[in-house]
Amino acid sequence: MIRLLVVDDSALMRKVLGAIFAAEGDFELAFARDGLEALDFLPRFGPDVVTLDVTMPGLDGLACLDRIMLERPCPVVMLSSLTGEGAEASLDALARGAVDVIEKPAGAVSLALDRFAPALVRTVRAAARARPRIALGLAARLRARHAGLAPPPGSRPAPRAVDPGPVDDVPPIPAVAAEPAGGLVLVGASTGGPPALTALLGELPAGFPWPIVIAQHMPATFTGPLARRLNGLSALSVQEVTAPVPLIPGRVYVGRGDADVIVVRRPGGLMAAPAPAQAEYPWHPSVDRLVESALDLMPPRRLVGVLMTGMGRDGARTMAALRARGGRTIAEAEATAVVWGMPGELVRAGGASVVAPLEAIAAELTALVA
Known part of the structure; x- marks a missing residue:
């Protein structure tokens, strides 16, 4: 009971x-x-x-x-x-x-x-079944860090991540088009995601070289305020995707809730765009649909997928396929995930290049795109 x-x-x-x-x-x-x-x-x-x-x-x-x-x-x-x-x-x-x-x-x-x-x-x-994450004072610590103040007493280097080994038996994804310049980071999260996203983006440097697109399962009422909050807590510029917008290095794009966010090609280049929810994707914004759209247009080696806390399995199949085709993926470790559903499914599928605790993901991501 x-x-x-x-x-x-x-x-x-x-x-x-x-x-x-x-x-x-x-x-x-x-x-x-x-x-x-x-x-x-x-x-x-x-x-x-x-x-x-x-x-x-x-x-x-x-x-x-x-x-x-x-x-x-x-x-x-x-x-x-x-x-x-x-x-x-x-x-x-x-x-x-x-x-x-x-x-x-x-x-x-x-x-x-x-x-x-x-x-x-x-x-x-x-x-x-979740682990509540007590995060009081997180916003103040991030503001202090970006103001150039010293880290809080007792802070320690982030634990090293681990490579879980090769991937097996991953379903195929359609072939990609010609390679555009640069690369793209695809982030998926659900239950427990907003604090995890705050921790991730708050540790990324202002000069981060690739755009980041986020599919966070959340109603449309919440994704605009979430993007504004993340924008105030991060050195990067963060915005909600309510219309097609160019993908610019060092900027972060949050999919609008109750719909999906996808990568599309326009005459001016690659863009993040909202898309109406489709029945075959049960969660929205859909991580699977985001990754599929990116793989249709970009070579896997120019993509990094990050799958964070959340219930269910959204994103696990497509990120495993991304790794199988030469891309790189990061799964949040069970020790820090509020719910180890989505990242756990990715690990069990053999689709995680790296398994990292939350506090180490930003450093691992920065190293992968350097």
Whole structure:
């Protein structure tokens, strides 16, 4: 049984969430009406995972999350509104240690249950097995680093990555077109991704020589604020892809949520472009579709794939194929991944050139493109 604490000030939402998880048959449930009541439940109920409303009277979701991470760290899934303010609060929650964020249904809750319930259950199950990453103070450390200040006391060199060996039995990818100048980095992430992306981009130098395209599974409401936040925490320029945009060395392109981001060729050269979601790709923005589009246009040796924390297997097949054809790939190590689903599938497929803990990925990537 999975012990789940549901925290929401709305009696209707508590009833709806309770019915969703009770129908699964393997959840033991407790309910709290606000942040203070949730804190009281922590030692008595001992939840495996918590769903936490972002907006509550009194002790709100962010303040309650801080207390949970300090007093009894456990996986937390935030429930957020679709508003811009809700998106910013959700990204704050992820930076403070929440495992994931789920959009609350807007309007009539009953009409959204068919879409909302499966995603919620899937996310909570994954979160129950996740390692919450406590990242308080990360933004301040990155700002200090880019201001030229000394690294924090006690910092250590990043552990060396490991090469897991050769790749076997990888499905083919179509042939590529003529080689353009330079190269391209393709990054995929899902659950736990925003803090991992912050850590990765925050360590890359301003003169990083290749463009970077990111497919982070996330709703469209959140990807714009995520790109703006990453832009403020990185020495690189970061933007959301809402229209075709040229791929420029040293710039970072975040795919818009609820759609896909692909690489296309235009008369002026290669571009990152949004593309409507397709049914054969279950997660969006799709890592598999991004990698396939790049392999259609660029030689594998000019591509580096980076697959980070996330549930599922999106990106594992195509990045394994990328390595098999002479490209290079980095998988986040199990020790640092919030959920070792996507990178774990890449490693098990023999498709990772390098397996590295989060704190070592930027250095490994910089060495590969040098």
